[in-house]
Amino acid sequence: MSQIQWYPGHIAKTERELKPLLKWIDVVVEVLDARLPEASCNPRLRRAYSHMPVLVLLNKSDLADSNHTKAWKVHFEKTLAAQNPDSVIKSHLFDAKTAQHKAQVIKLLKLLAEPKMAQVVAKGLKRRPVRVLVVGMPNVGKSTVINCFIGQKKAKTGHKAGVTRQPQWVRIHPDIELLDTPGVIPPRLDSEEMGELLACVASVGEAAYDEEQVASFLIGRIEEIYPGHLHTHYHLDADTPLSIEAIALARRFILKGEQPDTIRTSRIILSDFRQGRWGRLSLETV
Ligand SMILES: Nc1nc2c(ncn2[C@@H]2O[C@H](COP(=O)(O)OP(=O)(O)OP(=O)(O)O)[C@@H](O)[C@H]2O)c(=O)[nH]1
Ligand SMILES: [Mg+2]
Incomplete structure (x- = not known):
């Protein structure tokens, strides 16, 4: 799309911002818009967490065609696993507005983190909650996903020591903690079609199209x-x-x-x- 300006520098900047956070994280939750799962992910940024377990949430599944969403779920698990053999990838449909599928998603988060948790225990350390970071493009529903998980229990567990920009953790389940700020991934405007698709779901600002x-x-x-x-x-x-x-x-x-x-x-x-x-x-x- 000719009107949309694209600066590849944004990718490098986001990668720089994500990297220090990732060392505190066990599982990355990548929120996509189920209506356009391909355009709403950023393969170049996946590099930053290609070694980590990832849960791809096909959010806004209440607005998307359920047959296509189910096909995307299978597709992501197959292709991403092939691209990132070091990482474990699961995907799930989600509707952050009604919290549908929340229980299954919690189960998947624990499952994805289990190898890391086993390592912690093997080192003789106490089993700790799984730590999760939510990432995604603008308007895919990151904040709604976070709020949905936090629910009524917005009790912050406080700062962890040892980080310069100390992340804040929110306990979302007895066994899971969430970093309370989402990683905003720049929209992928690398072709006119991508720009137009993302504009359809308001993932790029109104002034840009x-x-x-x-x-x-x-x-x-x-x-x-x-x-x-x-x-x-x-x-x-x-x-x-x-x-x-x-x-x-x-x-x-x-x-x-x-x-x-x-x-x-x-x-x-x-x-x-x-x-x-x-x-x-x-x-x-x-
Ligand atoms: N129908 C539906 N709407 C949703 C869902 N999740 C989020 N929304 C809506 O989508 C809009 C954007 O949600 P946010 O949670 O603000 O998205 P975000 O990714 O945090 O957006 P930025 O902070 O701007 O990057 C809001 O109007 C939400 O109510 C969902 O699963 N289904
Ligand atoms: Mg937000």
Whole structure:
């Protein structure tokens, strides 16, 4: 996308910021948007934690197509394990708003950390809680995931000694502690399509993209994966080509002179999709 500026320096900076935190962590929780799991991860940054157990959370699964999300879950476990043989990777669907699947996720976190915990015990040290860091791109739901885990028990366990920028830990379960700040990973804007996909789910700031361009991309993508779906949703005739103008006319978003109000319609298109008003849809298929 021509309007979006991309500075590769952001990746290096994030890597520098993540590295010192990782030495305190047993499991990295990578939060992705289940509607676009490929575009919402950053393979270049995975390098920073490629040696560690990773739990990929396909968050906002309540908004995504469940068949595609299940296929992505299998895909991630297979391909990531092949790419990072030193790391153990599991993935799970998640809905941070309702905490659905929370119990299974807690179980997976403990399972992923078990080899490390066994080492601790083998050294004669006392078994300690598993330490987890949540990372992900803007707006994928990191804070909601953290809040969902913290629940009512927002009791901080206090500082650990020995770090310059002391991380704060929150006990989210008798056996699990979470670093209370998420690692924000810069959006992956390495192609026009990536930029447009991330703009569809508001992972890049509004100022960085053109709403009409992104809305047009979005309806095209939905038509490709779910032909006819938007015709039904907006009550368009089956033979009317899908366009912002056609939706504007159908919704009676008309300016003076009978011109379709494409700006207002583009905003509605983006918010209808983002709020899940078109139903559960995915923008990427395996
Ligand atoms: N439907 C649905 N919405 C979610 C889910 N998780 C988060 N959200 C919503 O997504 C939006 C972004 O969530 P945040 O938790 O603020 O995302 P974040 O990754 O912390 O965002 P930044 O701090 O801006 O990087 C909010 O409006 C949340 O309510 C989910 O599982 N399902
Ligand atoms: Mg946040």
